[in-house]
Every structure is written in structure tokens, then in C-alpha cells.
Amino acid sequence: MATEQTIGFIGFGAMASRMAAHLVKAGYKALAYTPSGKGGDGSVPFLPTPAEVARQADIVLVCVPDDEALSASMYGPTGALAGMTANGLLLNTSSVSPEAALSLYDAGKALGIAVVDCPVSGSTPEADSAALVVLAGGDTQALAQAKPVFDAIGRLTVQAGPAGSGARLKLVINGIMGAGLTALAEAVAYGLAAGLERDMLFGALDEMAVISPHHKRKLRMAQAGDFSPQFPARLMQKDMRLLMDAAAREAVPAPTLAAATQQLSLARRAAADSDYAALIGIMENIAANDV
Template sequence: MSKSKIGFIGYGAMAMRMGSNLRKAGYPVVAFAPSGGKDETEMLPSPRAIAEAADIIILCVPNDAAENQSLHGDDGMLAGISKDKLVLDTSTVSPGQADMLAGLSREHGFALLDAPMSGSTPEAETGDLVMLVGGDDATVERAAPVLDVIGKLTIHAGPAGAAARLKLVVNGVMGATLNVIAEGVSYGLAAGIDRDIVFETLQQVAVVSPHHKRKLKMAQDRDFPSQFPTRLMSKDMGLLLDAGRKVGAFMPAMAVADQALSLSNRLHAHEDYSALIGAMERSVANVPHK
């Protein structure tokens, strides 16, 4: 039995790895990559062409503005979509954007899940992402074969828009925890503890997650390959604080982390967000950034 054709709108570091795993699983894959990478995947000229050619469309773009640009206009996805198509929005966007896209899906009659992923490029490479999905049960079941290829676990967060909100919870915890670790490193170095002892200790203790231990290793090596760019983490923290303000959530630690990442973003926008640890280190030790 032939498998559904998958079409990516946005084909950057995460999407390319998801596309590779889908091809290995036997899915034909096409992509539109206005600013992303290119591999052996067939490239199409527009989001409209993707919507016309693919059975399942995966949106993987950096922000609300990029998503809207992909959706609208003569060459946008909506110009080529039909009622038999399924759209998986793996982008991290604002709750309002997710709600808007859900409204468009009802208007145009296509099936939709907001389906942001938790994980970075290493997990995308191995198909070990955690997929957060929002939508009805039937659409989750329809998407399951694809989700099972790109992720190790799918969490049904609730109705449309729920996963977009849950993703901000996850990334807020990531960003705030990274900032706390950076503050701890700052104190340890300022107090005169040997640099390697500080970093190696934090990489061994149970209170630091495996994800953040990877970030500490980057900081110890003073090298920040962009698994999750600072510009995207800073954007996500801003989305979280804006969304939290609208519902009256109390998030002072996340607000501080947002400010710290905003400052780091000025110098390290395209490096991994763990570059914040390096910035903290330089603030107390005058250590040059690699």
C-alpha cells in the first residue's frame, strides 16, 4: 500500500531531520524551504504547491509572522488546500495564532492538529521527539502513523490550541531552568571554585536534567552549536509571558529568564540558547567567548 505524501512548509534543521526519518519509513516527502536547508528532498516553489501535492502538510516555521506568510496570498497554503488534507502545525506559535489556524481549518474544511514538538536536533535526528498535539480524537488517530515516525511519544493535550499552550509551558521551564543554572555557574566561578569542578559537578547531579547537562557541556567547551538557537528560545519566552499576562498567571522566574535570554539574544541570536551560560561566565570571570 502506498503511503501518504508528506509536504513540509519550512524545512530547517528540525524539519529536515523529521523528513529524513519519514523517507526512511517509506513516505514520499516534498518541501518548500524559503530559508531552510536542502537535502535530497524534492523542493516545490510555494506553500500552495505543497498543499496541492501532499496528502499531509507539516508546517514547521519559526514564528506567527512566518506562518501567516505561508498561509495567505495567491501562493499560500490556503490557496491550494482541499478538504481531504491533514495539516500538522509543528511550529511554536502563540495561542492566538493556533486558535486562528483552527478557525481557518473549520472554514476551509481540512483536518488540523497543533503539533509542536519537545526536543532539539538530536531527538529529531533519532525520531525521539515528544509530540504534543491538540485536536479531536479522530484526527489524532489519523495522524498517529506519521507522529510515531518522528516522535517516541505523542501526548494528546486536548482540543485544538491546547498543544500550542502546553508547548509554552515546556519551553518556559527549559528557559527558566537554564537561567537558574547560569546563575549558579556565575556564583560558583565568582566564589573561586575551579571551573571544571563547577561544570563537571553540575553534569553529574540528579537535579540537572539530561537536556541541561548537554547545555552545560557546551558551556564547559565554550562552544554553542545551534541545537536550539537563542533567537527562538527568546521568542518562545516572549510568547509565554504575553500569553501568561492575558490569563493572569504568576511567573516571576520565567520573566527574569525572558529578560536574561533577551540580553543574550543581542550577541548570540544564532548560537544555542545555552550561550547564556557563557555570557554569565564572562560577566564574572572575563572569559573570552569562543
Template sequence: MGNAAVNTSVRTIGFIGYGAMAIRMGANLRKAGYRIIAFVPSGKTDEDQTTLLPTPKAVAEQADLIIVCVPNDAALARSADGKEGIFAGARPGMLVLNTSTVSPEATDALQKAGKEHDVRVLDAPMSGSTPEAEKGELVMLVGGEAADVDAARPVLEAISKAIVHAGPSGAGTKLKLVVNGIMGATLNIVSEGVIYGLCAGLDRDTLYDALAQVAVISPHHKRKLLAAQKGAFPPQFPTRLMSKDMGLLIDTGRDVGAFMPGMAVAAQALALANRRHANDDYGSLIGAMEHSIVPHQDS
């Protein structure tokens, strides 16, 4: 939980993608004694302690271990493949930890490319938002070979409170979709409850204050309710990413024949919220629903 001993075979960690979550992971890894370098497509970062390099290949050439933290399948493919991609610069035996939330198909493609280049690949998406990343209290959901998970453990321990080895390659990705599907579907139900209460004439602050106290609402969703009560949604987890993840879940659920009508409805609700609040936190779904019945109130 941010205080793990440094893996002596890993001194420099290279990030591919260095946004809000990765910056916070990088800060905890730096506290644990690692040097951090990164590739950012824009060439800019919100902090000044990390050396930025021009390509994923350049990062792989200088790093002992790679952490990929990109928004979607297309960004993962761009980062990994081609003459300037990760595998063009990675050395045999190097570990690549893909913390991105992507499709099972993208995870399989990355694993296959890793084998072709003699590079060890783990799918290791995290459960948690920016507050957990800040405190080094993420839960890492890892798929891959047990020996590779053990090799990555000191690095994972520096950014997390728990490491779940979910199974072989791809298992971490699938477990992350389960977690995010539950998050999204639960938020939709919370939003519907809020809308019923308002339509039924309950005082707005009384409603929100009561929901902040009851055990049936998780601490995570209580944070979303507090933001909705204030009418401000700073992006701990942007709606565009949650909407993307719900779409991935529905697609793969169709492929495996899973019955998920509640999650399908939530995916549609979040797609609607995404039109209005793409870069706001996904808790803005509550605000979008509230706006639909109280058009004079900003949300």
C-alpha cells in the same frame, strides 16, 4: 520511533519550512516509506533528497498531508494565507500538522482558517532538540479533534517516541509553551549557580565536572553545561527562538493572569543573551553570564 507503518492514505508529505528540525523529521519519514516535498522561502536546503517547490500552495496541491515547521507567527500567516498559501492549494479533508511554536492566537487563527476551507488542522509542536529529532525520539504535543489525531498518528509515530493528545485545538501550543518556559527558566537558574560558583572562587573545570554528575541537573541541561564548559554553542535550539518562545509565554501568561516571576526573569536574561548569541544555542546564556564576570575569556 521511526519505524511506524505507512498510513496508506498518506504517501506524500509536504513540509512548509525545512530547517534543522524539519530536515531530521523528513529523514525519518522517508525511512518510514513516505515521499517528502517541501517549500523553503530561500529555495535552498542542506540536503538533496527532497523536492523543493516554489510556494506553499504548490506543496499543498501535491501532498497528502502537510507539516508546517516555521519560526514564528508572521511566518505561519505568510505560509497559510493568500493566493500562494497552504489553503489555496489544500483539498477538503486534508490534514495540516503545525509543529511550529507560535502564540495561542496564531494557533486559533490557523484553526479558524482550516475550518473555512474544510481542512483539518492540528497544533502539534514537538518537545526535543536536534538530537531527538535525529533519532526519531521527539515528544509530540498535539491539540485537536481525537479523530484527527488518530488519522495523523502513523506520521507522528515515525518521528516521535511519544504522542501526547493535550486536548482540543490550542492545547498542544499551550503545553509547548509550558515545556519551553520550564527549559528556559531552569537554564537561567543553572547559569546563576555557575556564576555564583565562579565568583566564589571554585575551579572552573571542577565546577562544570561536578554539575555533569549530579541528579538535580537534567540530561538536557547537562548538554548545555558541557557546551558552556567548552565555550562552543552549536545551535541545537537557537537563542533567538528560545527568546521568542519565552516572550510568547510571558504575553499569554499576562492574558490568563498566571503568576510567573521566575519565568519573567528568565525571559529577560534570554533576551540579553539573544543580543550576543542569537544564532547560537540557547545554552549560550551560561556563556553570556560567564563572560560578564570573566571578560577576558571568550564565550
């Protein structure tokens, strides 16, 4: 049980708000900042700048969508680093590029602040049930300091390696997710165009061991035509874009992932704020219009 420590959230969207609920239950206090300035219902006070949040927090947890949002909320006179003191702990749960994660680590180190890149694997259902997998990169002492927080929000913490390793591992995992969903969407479209009965097809796929539990959940969403965002298409496509850039930096050929990125760009263009499973519905519509 935490003893009166305060966690300051930078970004308080679908994932961070669920993390906060578990951390409050574990005994922490919480306060937050969002770029929109919206939020705060009394239970979690909202402050006007990241620096103000950092000044009042023992631990800062940032959960923002991309490199640009991370930079805007961390640096400068109103950024979180400006409000933190030496020996502080900053947990970066954002899914960002390894370069952005390392830049934040270096900036924190120069100020005596421990920074851990710790994106999470899992969507809103896992966040609801505190069953996230935390992918942590950083120094051993900082990881030990962060362990009570990770234990409150997740079922497992993977110590991925030194700073930047959590960000790299997250790209690997999300690349597999994105490519798997793309393959499903194209295969389902073929089955429907070839005349297979819709409910039979979706039901049969739900029984197949070759399809992951995560992707079975996406198939059930597609069968019901409900693409309420658990993982929005705009964020999935962003992660694929980051992976393609990272792979190119390492001169790793990734043609399958490149093709999946193009399909997920279609999903983002057509349904940015819907779940990325919307790609299955898009492909179904193409198939239906072709028969």
C-alpha cells in the same frame, strides 16, 4: 509502513529536515517549500510556493519559526490553505502562540481541512534519533489520522486536548527550560566568581540529580565552549516572549519567568544563532571579567 503518501513540508530547517528523513525511511514521499527558496538536493524536491506544495501533498506539515512566518506561509493565494482540498490534514509543528494555532485551526475547519497543532519537545539530537515528544492539540479523528506521522518522528505523543492545547503545553515546557537554564547560568557565574575551579564545578554539576538531563547537556556544551545550535537563542527567547504574553492574558503572575525572559533576551542579543546555552558562557565571561 506508509503507502505512497506524500508529505509536503512548509519550512525545511534543522528540525523539519530531520523529521523528513525519518518519514522517508517510513515509506512516505516528501517535498518542501522554504521562504528563502533555498534547498532541494534531488531527494526532496523544493517547490516555489506553499500552495504548490499543498496541491501535491496528501499531508502538509508546517515547521516555521514564529507567528509571522506561519501567517505568511498559510494564508493568501500562495499559502498552503489555498492549495489544500477538503478532508486534507495539516500538521502545525511550529512553536507559535495559542492564538495563531487556533486561528489556523478555524481557517482550516471552514475549508473542511483538519488542523492539528503539534509542536515537538526536543532539539536536533532528539530529531536525529526520532525521539521527539509530540504535543498534539486537535480533534480526535485528526489525531488518529496523524498518528503514523507522529510515530515516525517521535517516541511519544501527548494528546494535550482540543485545538490550541499543544501550543499551550509547548509554552509551559519551554518556560521551564528557559528558567532552568537561566538559573544554571547565574549559579555557575557565582561559583566561578567565588573561586571554584572550573572543571570541578562543571563536573560536580553534571552529577547532580537536581539538574535535568537536558540542562546537563547544556552545561557540557558550556564547559567545552561549543554553542553549536541545537536550539538557537533567538527561538528560545521568542518562546519565552510568547509565554509571557499568554500568561498575561490569563492574569497569571510570572515574575520568575519574566526575569528569565530578560536574561534570554541578552542571550539573543549577544548570540542569536548560537544555542541558548550561550547564556552560560555570557555569564561566565561577566564573572571572569569581575575577578
